[in-house]
Amino acid sequence: MIRTPYLLFLGDAPDPLAAKVAQGIRDWRPDFCVGQLRLPGCKADMRLPDMTLTDARAAGAETLVIGVANRGGKISPAWTEVLVAALEAGFDLASGLHTLLRDAPALVEAAARTGRTLHDVRVPSVEYPIADGVKRTGKRCLAVGTDCSVGKMYTAIAMEAEMRNRDMSATFRATGQTGILITGDGVPLDAVIADFMAGAVEWLTPDNDPDHWDLIEGQGSLFHVSYSGVTMALIHGGQPDALILCDEPTREHMRGLPTYTAPSLEVLRDTALGLAQVANPACRVVGISVNTQHMSEADALAHLAEVEARMGLPAVDPYRQGAARLVDALAAV
């Protein structure tokens, strides 16, 4: 568990997109964000107070979160200087970078000397069990996609926000680096040893109150040959009661696989539901989330109406329209 609240480190981000982890935390957990720390040349701005390490500690910040993807995947000397100073000021550090904090000798030394913690959220920190398949109490929703990177995390976290607004009992369960940094907790599922994937998901979504919903962050796609095993483990370890189908209709081929095309929503529905019912025979598909960012408003609305009529399920773009209708569908389960 990463201690909150955070000071968001934006480094020397060359453009706003480089700080998309920080943006995700800012958008979805504004109450976790005390301020931002920027180095000279930084082109990103979370519209949070610019703070020194000392200011941020005084304002209660516990962890400095690296909210930026750096150039070349290295931790530069300019960064190292700030990160060491943060440890000395009493911050823990959290990072989702490929380059691990624990592999930087200066940070390891400073953390040991100051008694602070380095959180590399790409690396599992728990010995997960083998999945036992035992039915758990509480309810679970999983977003499954026609492809990778179609909006599964966004959908789950938007649904959680809507459910909390309605005073429903709901928890977003992060399974990827960005989600873990947003929530401060989770399982970096793509880095788990194969035999323990489904067990890690069971661990992540334990028994809960009967009316509680876990919104489990999806990963990959059953139809993406590079990562489908991870998706499969989510479907069986997650024991979902409800599936949301996610699509990005303008993509010409599967992400990173130029000769593969995405399945239809019908094929996704039938395949995912059949497999999900192995672990939870009561599972059903309750709605469709479409990422229409590359469509005009008129085209998006026409497409959503067509999908909704064809599939007989609510079809929304939660970014354009909010997740209310998806939550209505969950509430009806």
Add this chain to the structure above:
Amino acid sequence: MIRTPYLLFLGDAPDPLAAKVAQGIRDWRPDFCVGQLRLPGCKADMRLPDMTLTDARAAGAETLVIGVANRGGKISPAWTEVLVAALEAGFDLASGLHTLLRDAPALVEAAARTGRTLHDVRVPSVEYPIADGVKRTGKRCLAVGTDCSVGKMYTAIAMEAEMRNRDMSATFRATGQTGILITGDGVPLDAVIADFMAGAVEWLTPDNDPDHWDLIEGQGSLFHVSYSGVTMALIHGGQPDALILCDEPTREHMRGLPTYTAPSLEVLRDTALGLAQVANPACRVVGISVNTQHMSEADALAHLAEVEARMGLPAVDPYRQGAARLVDALAAV
């Protein structure tokens, strides 16, 4: 790659079943087996010459393979004494035990001193790539099961033996510890990091001659919630041209999952084939392998005839009947 031939270490095996890894090597790779080394009290016998370390080295053995599962998962002092002496006599060591050779200081020290290699085949020794899904040349067959431990490895290795007898070009590709110790090479798939599972299978079964068949060792089951993600990665990373369905019809529930029942062969066929055709649209189901070890001969034959008629595919028990009819079906692809 583990150097062959082997001296099989049977230790103080309390019964023949404890030496089943050695038995698998003895059954399927007799030409790899120079002899056996037994300690006082050993109740297993591979019907190989009993040899001292010196005898076996003189007979050409390169690697001492731990062919026995020991009590309590520890490497006992009696074992350690022999294993150190083996390293000093010029042997490499190979083990599929949960307790790793590399975690035994006496063995690490002796290996370093003698320049020998410790092979812990439960641990991947390669940095596998992310799967790219590119179609590979040559042909591939994968056994998929209604459950775990229904005879998928046995089926693949029996088919390879039959194909070699016919001078067909065929390679059994091991994906588990026993298979790796039998063949001296492979991928311990259940120990691979999630994101690299399918890539590890692609790596294991590279481009080959157009008439070459890889017989890929299956793992888990799409319907076994603990391990289905591993199976999924085999189906997509393996790009099989042919699937063999494997079943053990007397089992009352899924292995280790008392509340789960195995799917029918029809459900397995439809689910596995649909997913396999994502990676290889030409994939087809060519035959059925039934493990009838818990049935009488008459019951087994009646069951096989019923399955064959119902499914319209050759149905055999390769242990009772050999794998000839499954190979006939492959040859017709």
